[in-house]
Amino acid sequence: MNLVEAICEVEFGEFHMAQFVVLLVFRPAMASLGEILLTRLGHGYTTDGGGFNYYLAGRSNRSALNFTTDDWAKFLNYAFAHSPLKENAEQEFRRMQAVISENARKSQEAEALLAQRRAELKQWRELLTLQAKVDQADVALRETRHSLQEAAPTISASEAERGECSEVAPSRADVVADVAKVVKFTAFLEAMVAVTRWGT
Secondary structure, three states: OHHHHHHHHHHHOOOOOOOOOOOOOOOHHHHHHHHHHHHHHOOOEHHHOOOOEOOOOOOOOHHHHHOOHHHHHHHHHHHHHHOOHHHHHHHHHHHHHHHHHHHHHHHHHHHHHHHHHHHHHHHHHHHHHHHHHHHHHHHHHHHHHHHHHHHHHHHHHHHHHHOOOOOOOOOHHHHHHHHHHHHHHHHHHHHHHHHHHHHO
């Protein structure tokens, strides 16, 4: 750096390099991290011809550890008073509040959707249970009908031997038909109840 300044003074006359504050450090760790970041962003290394640094940035900041806690508190107050740090912090705080509110809203929506899906699953289980009962009743009805049909000839023959009139007592076919009607009507009522629950 001194060599470049001397060459510029010889070639261009009066010349001097100016220094500018580009980062207000108010935490010890910011000294080394800030130097690394700004050196990289500004191409400050001599290897690419952009700056005067030939030593690795962030390794010559031991003096930052010499300040006390009170000194760092003063540095922080100065940064709040003479930089947009406070405005940036408030803006970031508002952004985080918006993110938290949005996440809370999505969480509530997810919980409501989960409750709805659980209610639908419960209704589906009730419908499946009802369908199983209807299937069982249908199987029992077919078995009863088959048994009565097999027993009908024998019963009819016995009635004929006793001389009983078939017109007085209902036939087994009529009984089977009545039982079928009762079973189907019961299944219909259960289905209507399930549909009503599903609709509400």
